[in-house]
Amino acid sequence: MKPESENEFYKKEAKDMVNIVQRLVIEGHRFELIETVNLVLEPGILSKDDEIDPNCVVRARGLPWQSSDQDIAKFFRGLNVAKGGVALCLSSLGRRNGEALVRFVSQEHRDIALKRHKHHIGPRYIEVYRASGEDFLSVAGGSSCEALAFLSRGAAVIVRMRGLPYDCTAQQVLDFFSSGDNACNVMDGVDGVLFVRKADGRATGDAFVLFGEEADAPKALAKHREVIGSRYIELFRSTTAEVQQVLNRSLMLDPPPASQLPTIPIPSYPLLPQHVITSGTRKDCVRLRGLPYEAQVEHILDFLGDYAKNIVYQGVHMVYNAQGQPSGEAFIQMDSEQSAYVTAQQKHHRYMIFGKKQRYIEVFQCSGEDMNLVLTGGLPTPASPAKAAAPTPALLSTGGSMLPNPATMKFPPNAYAPIPFATAPLPPGQYLHAPIFYWPLYPSPPVSPTGYYMQGPPGPPLGPPQQQPQLIQADCMGLAPPLTTAAPLPNLQPIDARLLEITPRPISC
Numbered sequence: 001m002k003p004e005s006e007n008e009f010y011k012k013e014a015k016d017m018v019n020i021v022q023r024l025v026i027e028g029h030r031f032e033l034i035e036t037v038n039l040v041l042e043p044g045i046l047s048k049d050d051e052i053d054p055n056c057v058v059r060a061r062g063l064p065w066q067s068s069d070q071d072i073a074k075f076f077r078g079l080n081v082a083k084g085g086v087a088l089c090l091s092s093l094g095r096r097n098g099e100a101l102v103r104f105v106s107q108e109h110r111d112i113a114l115k116r117h118k119h120h121i122g123p124r125y126i127e128v129y130r131a132s133g134e135d136f137l138s139v140a141g142g143s144s145c146e147a148l149a150f151l152s153r154g155a156a157v158i159v160r161m162r163g164l165p166y167d168c169t170a171q172q173v174l175d176f177f178s179s180g181d182n183a184c185n186v187m188d189g190v191d192g193v194l195f196v197r198k199a200d201g202r203a204t205g206d207a208f209v210l211f212g213e214e215a216d217a218p219k220a221l222a223k224h225r226e227v228i229g230s231r232y233i234e235l236f237r238s239t240t241a242e243v244q245q246v247l248n249r250s251l252m253l254d255p256p257p258a259s260q261l262p263t264i265p266i267p268s269y270p271l272l273p274q275h276v277i278t279s280g281t282r283k284d285c286v287r288l289r290g291l292p293y294e295a296q297v298e299h300i301l302d303f304l305g306d307y308a309k310n311i312v313y314q315g316v317h318m319v320y321n322a323q324g325q326p327s328g329e330a331f332i333q334m335d336s337e338q339s340a341y342v343t344a345q346q347k348h349h350r351y352m353i354f355g356k357k358q359r360y361i362e363v364f365q366c367s368g369e370d371m372n373l374v375l376t377g378g379l380p381t382p383a384s385p386a387k388a389a390a391p392t393p394a395l396l397s398t399g400g401s402m403l404p405n406p407a408t409m410k411f412p413p414n415a416y417a418p419i420p421f422a423t424a425p426l427p428p429g430q431y432l433h434a435p436i437f438y439w440p441l442y443p444s445p446p447v448s449p450t451g452y453y454m455q456g457p458p459g460p461p462l463g464p465p466q467q468q469p470q471l472i473q474a475d476c477m478g479l480a481p482p483l484t485t486a487a488p489l490p491n492l493q494p495i496d497a498r499l500l501e502i503t504p505r506p507i508s509c
Helices: 003-026 068-075 107-114 131-139 146-153 170-176 216-221 239-252 297-310 336-349 369-374 383-390 495-500
Strands: 057-061 081-088 098-103 120-121 124-131 156-163 193-199 201-209 233-237 285-289 311-320 326-334 350-354 357-366 436-439
Touching: 003 146, 057 107, 057 131, 057 297, 068 098, 068 120, 081 131, 081 239, 081 336, 098 107, 098 131, 107 120, 107 124, 120 297, 131 239, 131 311, 146 193, 146 233, 146 350, 156 216, 170 193, 170 201, 193 239, 201 239, 216 233, 297 311, 297 326, 297 350, 326 369, 350 436
Parallel strands: none
Antiparallel strands: 057 098, 057 124, 081 098, 120 124, 156 201, 156 233, 193 201, 285 326, 285 357, 311 326, 311 436, 350 357
């Protein structure tokens, strides 16, 4: 609606209202209770713990995607919307889906709002339905103290930025808005910028920015699709409810899609290659994230440069997912905490050149305990009673050998030593992380294991020993060739043939 026609519309409405009031006065009606109608939507902040009258909320559907909370409040003009009472709904991709939840100050105003079902905003008709207070809180309620402090600054305008570089800083955002023809100042400097991050601290490329005056809104939005570095930035006017909703979603840990879960059943006693995982709280490891899927150990060594000389023997661990595919991560054990610290400081957000690809790599200092948490999906891995009674030698000592001692090993050399950890039955709605396999050799072979040995609850005794297929050729492991005699070795325990269904094919070097 153009400003001229909008003014004429309001004049006509005012004249109609005057005529109605005059008619009521002539008929003897007395106005004792004066009710004020708000013309502008006031901002407000809600928490997940707040209580809302379930009879004061409606759901509006079919809104233009570019509609703001003020546009929706104008659609319900004449009715009092509660403070912060317009919550724009977002799709699973974080984009507006044409729906909004609107909260009114009373049930009477809500009932009048329902009568505007299929009224129009421009050429689009809007559907209006009843909604509950829980629906509104699920969208507009927040649980982040950081968001509460950010929104409590009392800004007049909130702008959402999308498409930021992952290494973008608050100062770069300030320079983005303060430069050029439509320069404007961000409210409270760097404190007026809130980056959206995932639960593990990784950037999402989104941020919210505060402005103190309404006049700054058109200037800020005029920078839509301008660039920071080599990326163009999308800008949208936002709301307090959208800030809460985006932050709530970013902190949620969604279960992996069913198509990415392993096809083998996960029992109550999963077994992981615990004997090759380092442990302890010493931060003598570094974690690399964002590696190209084609990267091998030699590419990592080339990326680390001079810092690679501080890697202990067999200290490079390439992480693979449950399907045996590279996950883009690696753990590296250094010879000291100082080496790990310096490596993380100097190589964080540096670029790895791989063919025509150029990827920046995240490098973090961590401990063996942190490595365990990632490799086991965040589940605890207590030591077995036998290991608790005996002292545990260093698993990845400098210059040591990763190969088991033939005189003391109790499992075949091509099998992982199983360390079970008990897990209670999972209640409905929860899930167990798919186990992550990794190959600890240095350098790593070109493929990863496709299975692992699993053990269920105690059952009947095993039958006579059977000859097992060789998973890894002896010359790859540096071991002596397998014996040709059919008699079993005295120090090796037989393996149930049912376990071999998990490893259908051998691994070649």
